[in-house]
Amino acid sequence: MVGSVSSAKALHIITGLGVGGAEQQLRLLLRHLPMQCDVLTLTNPGPVADGLRADGVRVVHLGMHGNRDLRALPRLVRFIRRGGYDLVHTHLYRACVYGRLAARLAGVGATVATEHSLGEAEIEGRPLSGGVRALYLASERLGAATVAVSDTVATRLQGWGVPAARVHVVPNGIEAVRFRFDPEVRRATRARTGLPERAFVVGGVGRLVPGKRFDALVRAVAALPGAHLLLAGDGPERPALRRLAAELGAQNRIHLLGERDPLGDSADGRTPGIPALLAAMDVFVSPSKEEAFGLAVVEALAAGLPVLHVTCPAIDDLPAAQAPGARRIGTGTEELVAALRGHMEAGATRLPPPPVVRRYDISRSAEQLLGVYAQALTRTRPPGVPAQV
Numbered sequence: 001m002v003g004s005v006s007s008a009k010a011l012h013i014i015t016g017l018g019v020g021g022a023e024q025q026l027r028l029l030l031r032h033l034p035m036q037c038d039v040l041t042l043t044n045p046g047p048v049a050d051g052l053r054a055d056g057v058r059v060v061h062l063g064m065h066g067n068r069d070l071r072a073l074p075r076l077v078r079f080i081r082r083g084g085y086d087l088v089h090t091h092l093y094r095a096c097v098y099g100r101l102a103a104r105l106a107g108v109g110a111t112v113a114t115e116h117s118l119g120e121a122e123i124e125g126r127p128l129s130g131g132v133r134a135l136y137l138a139s140e141r142l143g144a145a146t147v148a149v150s151d152t153v154a155t156r157l158q159g160w161g162v163p164a165a166r167v168h169v170v171p172n173g174i175e176a177v178r179f180r181f182d183p184e185v186r187r188a189t190r191a192r193t194g195l196p197e198r199a200f201v202v203g204g205v206g207r208l209v210p211g212k213r214f215d216a217l218v219r220a221v222a223a224l225p226g227a228h229l230l231l232a233g234d235g236p237e238r239p240a241l242r243r244l245a246a247e248l249g250a251q252n253r254i255h256l257l258g259e260r261d262p263l264g265d266s267a268d269g270r271t272p273g274i275p276a277l278l279a280a281m282d283v284f285v286s287p288s289k290e291e292a293f294g295l296a297v298v299e300a301l302a303a304g305l306p307v308l309h310v311t312c313p314a315i316d317d318l319p320a321a322q323a324p325g326a327r328r329i330g331t332g333t334e335e336l337v338a339a340l341r342g343h344m345e346a347g348a349t350r351l352p353p354p355p356v357v358r359r360y361d362i363s364r365s366a367e368q369l370l371g372v373y374a375q376a377l378t379r380t381r382p383p384g385v386p387a388q389v
């Protein structure tokens with residue numbers, strides 16, 4: 001029996017722990033939850049697993065092989081039973097499908113799932129086929145609640161047929177203080193990355209996959225003589241982006257940086273993390289047509305950068321006054337080039353962090369999630385025993 005949420009023992013199940021928005025959000029969130037939490041990754045215990053362990057979180061790798069590795073299910077059920085968990089929280093599609101079923105079989109009724117990456121036509125980059133949708137809905141019914149990271153995702157879930165009463169909006173969050181602009185960090189980061197001190201620098205952050213449309217960003221920056229691009233992230237599109245930059249004669253101005261830590265510089269201080277890279281930029285661009293939230297945009301706004309974005313539910317769901325430094329643009333390369341040229345001609349301008357940054361403070365998101373946990377645990381508690389946060 002659990003007397004309060006803070007005394008509950010929780011297991012977070014996630015598909016993988018490579019560098020990605022959902023994975024990093026889980027790491028940041030666990031720093032703000034006042035309860036014992038373990039993490040189980042079905043596959044790929046990558047860099048985020050190392051970061052979690054450095055934070056003191058127990059991380060276990062299940063060793064699952066592919067979406068149809070049904071042998072993983074009984075192993076997952078046994079792990080949940082032996083762990084004595086009061087609550088199971090799943091993240092990302094495969095983990096939600098297997099995790100909710102395993103929690104039910106293990107006798108854990110308090111199961112929460114966060115939907116991080118549901119787009120109009122894709123989920124985590126895969127097409128939304130009828131089979132994917134049917135399996136998702138069947139497993140969703142096994143849980144106590146589903147968390148949407150934005151109002152846009154909540155609307156999509158309800159459009160699928162998930163009852164509104166089961167959907168709770170808990171937005172992603174950031175630690176804004178990490179992104180506060182520092183001119184000394186700007187100068188040092190430009191020097192460490194080989195950028196001219198007075199160069200006009202465009203920035204982008206995200207997985208290098210086709211859906212992010214970073215090829216459009218490479219083309220736009222290549223069309224602006226003297227402009228540089230800092231692109232942080234890795235993925236299968238990296239070789240193609242490198243070739244494109246060479247074909248456009250801009251290979252010396254397109255800097256593909258690979259994965260970088262969103263929480264800060266590397267442990268040895270030699271590799272700038274996302275906060276330092278944002279300090280080195282003059283404008284931030286998010287060219288993706290499909291986003292569930294748009295965390296990188298919020299981080300850029302926290303760093304005082306003007307932002308150009310095609311779609312970003314974190315911003316688009318709110319009144320314009322919440323993010324005056326953000327401008328929504330279309331998908332055309334010519335429009336992007338024109339917008340960047342305007343910023344280039346106006347010169348570098350740092351903006352004060354807008355109200356939206358305070359709205360998406362990670363401590364606020366953690367408090368909202370604890371409320372969802374309390375409701376989920378109440379469903380498994382006999383009548384007359386209160387839930388205390």
